[in-house]
Amino acid sequence: MARRSLLVAALSLAASLLVASSLVLNAAGKPPAGSASGVGTVFFPNPVADLGDETLTDQKDADYAALAPAYRDKVLTNLDGSGFLVGDWANIVSETGAPAYSPSNEFRYRRDDDRFEQVMAYYWVTESQKYIQSLGFGTTLRPVNQKSQNVRINQWGLDNSFATTHKDELRFGKGGVDDAEDAEVILHEYGHAIHFSQNFVFATEEAGAISEGFGDYWAVTLGNFLAPTPDPACVADWDSVSYTASVPHCLRRVDRNLHYPADLNGEVHHDGQIWSRALWDIRQAVGHVRADTLILEAQFDFPGTSMSDLAAATVVTANRLYGRAVANQVRGAFVDRGLQ
Ligand SMILES: [Ca+2]
Ligand SMILES: [Ca+2]
Ligand SMILES: [Ca+2]
Numbered sequence: 588m589a590r591r592s593l594l595v596a597a598l599s600l601a602a603s604l605l606v607a608s609s610l611v612l613n614a615a616g617k618p619p620a621g622s623a624s625g626v627g628t629v630f631f632p633n634p635v636a637d638l639g640d641e642t643l644t645d646q647k648d649a650d651y652a653a654l655a656p657a658y659r660d661k662v663l664t665n666l667d668g669s670g671f672l673v674g675d676w677a678n679i680v681s682e683t684g685a686p687a688y689s690p691s692n693e694f695r696y697r698r699d700d701d702r703f704e705q706v707m708a709y710y711w712v713t714e715s716q717k718y719i720q721s722l723g724f725g726t727t728l729r730p731v732n733q734k735s736q737n738v739r740i741n742q743w744g745l746d747n748s749f750a751t752t753h754k755d756e757l758r759f760g761k762g763g764v765d766d767a768e769d770a771e772v773i774l775h776e777y778g779h780a781i782h783f784s785q786n787f788v789f790a791t792e793e794a795g796a797i798s799e800g801f802g803d804y805w806a807v808t809l810g811n812f813l814a815p816t817p818d819p820a821c822v823a824d825w826d827s828v829s830y831t832a833s834v835p836h837c838l839r840r841v842d843r844n845l846h847y848p849a850d851l852n853g854e855v856h857h858d859g860q861i862w863s864r865a866l867w868d869i870r871q872a873v874g875h876v877r878a879d880t881l882i883l884e885a886q887f888d889f890p891g892t893s894m895s896d897l898a899a900a901t902v903v904t905a906n907r908l909y910g911r912a913v914a915n916q917v918r919g920a921f922v923d924r925g926l927q
């Protein structure tokens with residue numbers, strides 16, 4: 588046994604030397620950022636939507652048999668080559684469990700291992716930024732949150748993930764289903780990070796509602812681009828099994844028939860559903876590439892006034908980017924909500 592484990596150790600040392608020597612070192616002797624790809628096991632976007640099974644429950648973070656088909660291996664890109672989940676577009680820190688570490692960049696864990704959520708956060712944050720850049724942001728258009736986003740996973744008992752400007756950090760808690768086990772929760776929070784990076788001013792309740800609505804929309808637009816599911820308008824199908832009784836389980840939806848201003852009730856997440864429905868209708872009308880480009884472009888430097896103000900700015904942006912026909916479709920979606 589001892590001889591065999593020595594052999595294994597020697598082989599793995601040789602393998603890691605091989606990996607190290609294949610990296611091009613820069614002047615500081617460190618591998619260049621974004622030099623490495625790897626593989627990680629993730630939910631895509633979450634087990635309830637992926638498997639179409641509304642009976643799945645948290646079961647105290649157990650890795651039970653019905654979840655097995657929901658684990659998918661995906662390529663992790665833009666890693667910095669350190670062996671940690673750190674790279675061009677995401678920097679993952681965890682206060683629960685060990686930090687995921689793999690010199691060969693293989694991050695295969697299940698949900699009962701706290702490192703699984705770290706992989707989820709790295710994958711979905713990185714894919715968000717890659718998608719944004721694929722639309723032209725950072726090349727033909729201004730960059731949007733084009734940096735390594737800090738993410739912290741902690742033991743916080745409340746079921747409430749949040750983005751904070753103070754530390755420019757996304758945080759994911761562990762109430763009910765661990766928040767970062769649902770890609771749509773990660774994407775929602777990344778939506779707030781997008782707003783922070785765009786100098787979006789959170790001056791009013793309506794500005795807060797727009798940000799919540801945009802976060803829900805971001806969860807749905809990117810979730811359904813990468814990982815389409817049969818009920819695309821349902822947000823956080825998996826996280827919400829812990830706190831919703833009715834089926835389908837959804838934290839919120841982006842296709843509710845709410846109107847401005849009659850349906851405003853002063854709660855930002857609720858009111859945000861007016862905004863997210865408008866964005867969803869724009870996406871249905873003009874497709875996700877044009878919708879996401881014009882929506883992101885219109886949000887820069889929003890002074891935090893009202894939903895109708897940002898709706899008007901979005902129509903103007905649509906006209907500038909794509910012409911009158913698309914602008915009229917965008918206006919129509921806002922007219923349907925009472926926002927134009
Ligand atoms: Ca977990
Ligand atoms: Ca949760
Ligand atoms: Ca969903």
Ligand SMILES: [Zn+2]
Pocket residue numbers: 775776779798799802
């Ligand atoms: Zn939010």
